[in-house]
Amino acid sequence: KAGVTQTPRYLIKTRGQQVTLSCSPISGHRSVSWYQQTPGQGLQFLFEYFSETQRNKGNFPGRFSGRQFSNSRSEMNVSTLELGDSALYLCASSNIEGYNEQFFGPGTRLTVL
Amino acid sequence: AQSVTQLGSHVSVSEGALVLLRCNYSSSVPPYLFWYVQYPNQGLQLLLKYTTGATLVKGINGFEAEFKKSETSFHLTKPSAHMSDAAEYFCAVSDRGYSTLTFGKGTMLLVSP
Numbered sequence: 047k048a049g050v051t052q053t054p055r056y057l058i059k060t061r062g063q064q065v066t067l068s069c070s071p072i073s074g075h076r077s078v079s080w081y082q083q084t085p086g087q088g089l090q091f092l093f094e095y096f097s098e099t100q101r102n103k104g105n106f107p108g109r110f111s112g113r114q115f116s117n118s119r120s121e122m123n124v125s126t127l128e129l130g131d132s133a134l135y136l137c138a139s140s141n142i143e144g145y146n147e148q149f150f151g152p153g154t155r156l157t158v159l
Numbered sequence: 160a161q162s163v164t165q166l167g168s169h170v171s172v173s174e175g176a177l178v179l180l181r182c183n184y185s186s187s188v189p190p191y192l193f194w195y196v197q198y199p200n201q202g203l204q205l206l207l208k209y210t211t212g213a214t215l216v217k218g219i220n221g222f223e224a225e226f227k228k229s230e231t232s233f234h235l236t237k238p239s240a241h242m243s244d245a246a247e248y249f250c251a252v253s254d255r256g257y258s259t260l261t262f263g264k265g266t267m268l269l270v271s272p
Binding site for chain 1: 160176181182193195201202204205208251258259260261262263264265
């Protein structure tokens with residue numbers, strides 16, 4: 047089975063712009079979660095989608111949003127980028143029957159200048 | 160709210176020495192517990208997990224961890240370190256029935272020849 051894929055792998059944007067990141071889960075997985083990883087804050091949960099519905103949300107401002115499509119692929123969007131949004135954004139998919147085990151993609155490295 | 164504490168942001172060992180990475184969690188009920196490893200510029204790879212049953216859990220690459228409810232701990236060990244074990248290790252917890260992971264700050268394992 048193919049693993050979780052994320053595109054693009056690297057992205058450079060400037061302050062004020064918006065960005066869309068994409069995640070394709072493992073085939074058959076219906077839950078997709080997003081995490082932000084920074085040196086200062088570590089790994090923080092952004093949101094989780096299951097069957098096209100946001101099931102859980104972390105403590106991030108409304109500039110961070112996401113969605114999930116009928117094929118379970120997910121996108122996250124960050125509007126009005128700030129320097130502090132520079133981070134590695136990780137997507138994880140899970141089979142809800144698998145004791146919450148999440149499989150992570152390689153991440154998208156976002157740099158905001 | 161759950162929290163995870165990893166004692167020591169950096170741990171240094173010699174090749175062939177015992178590896179011990181510490182993890183303590185706070186939760187009102189025993190959660191699911193995970194250890195992930197992250198190599199540079201990569202996503203997270205699951206090493207092992209505790210969900211139910213035997214409290215000593217064996218994972219990949221010779222790692223194991225023991226769930227101790229009385230100590231709210233889930234320390235990761237490996238009898239003999241290898242150079243290829245050098246990476247960052249994350250302990251994580253999730254509530255039973257939920258996918259969201261709460262991570263510790265991570266421990267960088269350094270292995271010297």
